[in-house]
Amino acid sequence: MAIDLNDEVVAAGAHGPVISARDVRVWYGTTRGAIRAVDGVSFDLAPGETMGLVGESGCGKSTLGRGLMGLLPEGAKRDGQVLFRGRDIFSLSPKAAYQMRGRELGMIFQEPLTRLNPLMRISQHFEETIKQHEPDLSKNEIRERALEVLRLMGIPPTRYRSYPHEFSGGMRQRLMIALALVLRPAFVVADEPTTALDVLVEAQIVQILNDLRRNFQTSLLLITHNVGIVAEACDRVAVMYAGRIVEQGTVTEVFKKPQHPYTRELLRSTISLTTTGLNYIPGAPPDLIDPPDGCRFHPRCPAAMNVCAEKNPVNIERPGGGRVECWLVGPDDQVPAGGKQPLKREELTVADEA
Amino acid sequence: MPTKPDTSSDTSSDGPATPSLLEVRDLSVHFELRGGTLSRLFGRDTGTIKAVDGVNLALRPGEVVGLVGESGSGKSTLGRALLGLVPATDGSIHLREQNIADLGRRQLREIRQVVQMVFQDPNAALNPSMTVEDAVADALRVHGVRSASERRTRVVEALDRVGLSPVELFLSKYPRDLSGGQKQRVVLARAIVLDPELLVADEPVSMLDMSVRAKILQLMLDLKSDLGLTYVYITHDLATAKYFCDRIAIMYLGRIVEIGSTEEIFATPRHPYTKALLAAIPEPDPDRMVPRDLPRGEIPDAAQPPIGCAFHPRCPEAVAGCGWESRDLRALLEEHWLRADVAFEDEQKVIGDLEHLDTPSTSATLGTGGSVEVRAILDRMKAEDSTEPLWSGVTSIEDAGSGVTVHFEPAPAPALRRAGGVEVACVLYPDTGDAADRGRA
Numbered sequence: 001m002a003i004d005l006n007d008e009v010v011a012a013g014a015h016g017p018v019i020s021a022r023d024v025r026v027w028y029g030t031t032r033g034a035i036r037a038v039d040g041v042s043f044d045l046a047p048g049e050t051m052g053l054v055g056e057s058g059c060g061k062s063t064l065g066r067g068l069m070g071l072l073p074e075g076a077k078r079d080g081q082v083l084f085r086g087r088d089i090f091s092l093s094p095k096a097a098y099q100m101r102g103r104e105l106g107m108i109f110q111e112p113l114t115r116l117n118p119l120m121r122i123s124q125h126f127e128e129t130i131k132q133h134e135p136d137l138s139k140n141e142i143r144e145r146a147l148e149v150l151r152l153m154g155i156p157p158t159r160y161r162s163y164p165h166e167f168s169g170g171m172r173q174r175l176m177i178a179l180a181l182v183l184r185p186a187f188v189v190a191d192e193p194t195t196a197l198d199v200l201v202e203a204q205i206v207q208i209l210n211d212l213r214r215n216f217q218t219s220l221l222l223i224t225h226n227v228g229i230v231a232e233a234c235d236r237v238a239v240m241y242a243g244r245i246v247e248q249g250t251v252t253e254v255f256k257k258p259q260h261p262y263t264r265e266l267l268r269s270t271i272s273l274t275t276t277g278l279n280y281i282p283g284a285p286p287d288l289i290d291p292p293d294g295c296r297f298h299p300r301c302p303a304a305m306n307v308c309a310e311k312n313p314v315n316i317e318r319p320g321g322g323r324v325e326c327w328l329v330g331p332d333d334q335v336p337a338g339g340k341q342p343l344k345r346e347e348l349t350v351a352d353e354a
Numbered sequence: 355m356p357t358k359p360d361t362s363s364d365t366s367s368d369g370p371a372t373p374s375l376l377e378v379r380d381l382s383v384h385f386e387l388r389g390g391t392l393s394r395l396f397g398r399d400t401g402t403i404k405a406v407d408g409v410n411l412a413l414r415p416g417e418v419v420g421l422v423g424e425s426g427s428g429k430s431t432l433g434r435a436l437l438g439l440v441p442a443t444d445g446s447i448h449l450r451e452q453n454i455a456d457l458g459r460r461q462l463r464e465i466r467q468v469v470q471m472v473f474q475d476p477n478a479a480l481n482p483s484m485t486v487e488d489a490v491a492d493a494l495r496v497h498g499v500r501s502a503s504e505r506r507t508r509v510v511e512a513l514d515r516v517g518l519s520p521v522e523l524f525l526s527k528y529p530r531d532l533s534g535g536q537k538q539r540v541v542l543a544r545a546i547v548l549d550p551e552l553l554v555a556d557e558p559v560s561m562l563d564m565s566v567r568a569k570i571l572q573l574m575l576d577l578k579s580d581l582g583l584t585y586v587y588i589t590h591d592l593a594t595a596k597y598f599c600d601r602i603a604i605m606y607l608g609r610i611v612e613i614g615s616t617e618e619i620f621a622t623p624r625h626p627y628t629k630a631l632l633a634a635i636p637e638p639d640p641d642r643m644v645p646r647d648l649p650r651g652e653i654p655d656a657a658q659p660p661i662g663c664a665f666h667p668r669c670p671e672a673v674a675g676c677g678w679e680s681r682d683l684r685a686l687l688e689e690h691w692l693r694a695d696v697a698f699e700d701e702q703k704v705i706g707d708l709e710h711l712d713t714p715s716t717s718a719t720l721g722t723g724g725s726v727e728v729r730a731i732l733d734r735m736k737a738e739d740s741t742e743p744l745w746s747g748v749t750s751i752e753d754a755g756s757g758v759t760v761h762f763e764p765a766p767a768p769a770l771r772r773a774g775g776v777e778v779a780c781v782l783y784p785d786t787g788d789a790a791d792r793g794r795a
Contacts (some may be wrong), residue, residue: 045439056563056564056565057534069411132585136391151692155692156688156689156692157698158688158691158702168651170650170652197589198424199424199592200630200631200634200652200668201424201650201652202634202636203634203636204648206636207648225564227564228635228636230644231639232637232640232642251640255639256640257642265375265565266565267566267638268563269565269568270564270638271564271568271597272589272593272635272637272638273596273620273632273635273637275593275596277573278572278575279568280566280567280568280569281565282574284533284535351576
């Protein structure tokens with residue numbers, strides 16, 4: 001599926017994307033200067049589609065997720081255009097954005113215990129959530145709706161009146177997902193939803209997320225550092241490095257034929273059951289206050305060329321579908337003479353190592 | 355396919371009788387729950403958490419043994435017990451001739467010149483107000499190296515070994531100036547500066563990014579071959595354990611449920627828990643689907659472990675003799691009520707309260723709406739899923755008042771028994787012998 005990123009997404013047609021992000025930027029002001037955590041990110045998300053957003057810590061993936069929700073901390077600024085069913089959500093008034101969150105845009109956080117109120121029963125959590133958006137619903141109607149979602153999450157109806165502390169870690173994460181989905185939002189951001197969980201429980205939650213599109217027709221942006229989870233639960237993947245999406249496409253395409261050296265190295269450095277040797281990416285991610293010139297990955301890239309240190313790579317269509325920005329893929333006609341020569345550089349000192 | 359570097363020595367689980375560096379025998383570490391003031395005043399039993407419950411383990415010099423399990427499996431407590439950081443309730447830990455379980459504080463300090471620990475979270479393991487030099491030198495100071503110049507020489511040497519060079523650049527840095535990987539290198543430097551023989555590494559890479567994990571694991575392998583170290587590697591991640599360990603002990607709720615050479619455990623996992631852990635690891639292969647027959651639920655409350663085999667409530671291969679009990683019946687009822695086609699409210703009136711089923715027992719009385727109705731519900735549950743192993747563990751169902759009493763077959767917890775080249779604690783492997791004659795009950 002090729003997306004022409006220069007095209008304006010006109011109207012929210014039945015088949016148009018649910019979320020259409022163009023040139024999204026988020027930066028944090030610090031005394032040293034602005035940290036450009038997200039620096040020109042564009043992607044589309046179709047109805048019922050799950051997209052994985054992967055990258056190392058500090059690449060801006062969580063900031064992007066919160067930026068889309070409008071849940072940035074004070075001092076953070078955002079820019080760009082995000083169309084939700086054709087409506088620009090970055091230009092909404094705070095009140096309109098507040099009303100949209102929960103009903104249209106949902107969020108699932110990493111640590112469920114810190115997001116549930118320990119003094120409130122599960123029933124009260126649901127009542128509060130639903131009443132915010134549909135004040136006329138009776139308690140019984142709320143209960144019916146809540147029990148239906150809880151049932152799909154595997155939480156028995158006998159636990160409806162329990163308190164958060166009476167649940168195990170995996171159950172709490174199911175509760176969080178149920179609370180996010182009870183209003184049937186069209187778009188949900190899940191920020192590392194399984195990171196705090198054990199491997200068996202993680203697999204259970206991945207299974208639930210995998211079933212979302214069948215049960216709720218929800219589009220999901222799944223933020224994770226675990227490429228294995230992306231492979232199992234997502235249709236498409238966006239690989240993020242130093243504030244930019246460097247490659248995106250279907251999971252099968254990107255994981256089987258990675259075009260960007262960073263995608264390839266990230267996959268190679270993952271230790272899995274089939275690992276036969278240890279691979280790692282030398283160096284560490286760059287300082288986002290003063291990122292390197294040209295391609296931000298060039299200081300760590302095993303295939304860096306002269307052009308990579310000089311010119312920003314161009315976002316082009318990826319062979320096999322999707323988008324990629326890497327001079328190795330092209331466009332060749334924009335590479336200056338001699339630009340394809342391997343880049344000569346000093347040996348990385350361990351001081352720069354992570 | 356070999357998945358380990360060739361440097362690892364051949365250490366099959368029944369290898370020649372090399373003298374052990376460390377031998378753990380019948381080790382138990384129990385924690386008393388304190389309960390409320392009143393219960394303590396009246397000496398009421400407030401319960402015990404059996405964090406480690408009868409573990410045997412021998413470490414040969416130069417090998418890497420993995421302790422693998424979910425949180426709450428007791429793997430970290432076992433690791434801490436090896437340094438005397440938690441007191442042993444029962445059993446012994448012999449480091450050559452000395453029993454660590456019997457030693458006092460002063461003697462334990464001496465032991466820690468030989469056994470050192472690497473902690474999971476480098477942010478918590480390093481004092482934020484100590485420079486790298488102070489942090490690493492502190493270990494030397496504690497162990498009586500009085501000369502400042504000798505301390506510095508050894509600190510520089512250790513930092514150089516863990517790859518923090520140029521060392522001068524790092525000596526005066528504070529933890530906040532370092533990346534996660536660099537902090538873990540400092541923690542490793544502090545652990546090796548005393549020249550130990552055994553390192554207990556508790557999830558040393560799980561807080562780190564994927565791209566850094568391999569670097570730290572490689573460093574640990576280098577340190578092992580350079581310094582002749584023996585490792586206990588504690589982790590929940592079977593993928594790194596497969597690469598890193600010679601032998602693996604799978605732990606569940608305080609016990610080792612399967613132990614053997616890494617090759618055999620991964621080639622033919624025997625315990626259903628091991629199989630489940632292996633199936634649940636997400637692989638970066640888009641052709642692989644999410645496994646469908648995952649164990650249900652989560653690791654149970656260690657204060658009241660399940661009767662019989664601790665894994666049976668979650669086990670996809672459970673049989674009649676696994677130790678079914680009242681809490682399993684409650685779980686099954688709640689699962690039954692998750693079905694969309696079940697009239698939950700009507701059935702709940704017939705069954706009544708479930709709270710009393712939480713007291714572990716091999717018989718369960720339930721029902722308030724008449725024994726015929728209760729039996730009808732139980733029959734419907736049986737019909738919904740005839741493969742549910744709980745029913746095979748039911749010996750009889752009697753009428754009792756306005757409900758019924760369900761009796762289960764009592765079963766002891768399975769002991770570790772030899773199966774093939776490994777040892778497994780599972781009723782599916784009842785006899786000493788090879789895997790071929792495993793008899794399903």
